[in-house]
Amino acid sequence: MRVSIDVDCCAGHGACVDTCPEVFVIGDDGYAEVILAEVPDALIDAARRAARECPTRAILTDG
Numbered sequence: 001m002r003v004s005i006d007v008d009c010c011a012g013h014g015a016c017v018d019t020c021p022e023v024f025v026i027g028d029d030g031y032a033e034v035i036l037a038e039v040p041d042a043l044i045d046a047a048r049r050a051a052r053e054c055p056t057r058a059i060l061t062d063g
């Protein structure tokens with residue numbers, strides 16, 4: 001599964017980093033960045049949860 005951030009939607013509060021820090025970080029600009037665009041199997045559930053729980057729906061997945 002691949003993930004990306006819609007930077008126009010991200011509010012930068014970091015809930016995704018709390019949920020799945022292996023995949024998401026807050027960058028120098030204060031918004032989320034993906035550091036593992038191709039999510040390994042072991043992290044798919046956490047990455048999906050981060051996407052589901054993102055209050056602005058800024059996390060995009062292909063699976």
Ligand code: SF4
Pocket residue numbers: 005009010011012013014015016017031032053054055056057058059
């Ligand atoms: S949870 Fe959503 S809005 Fe918040 S930092 Fe992560 S991507 Fe941005």
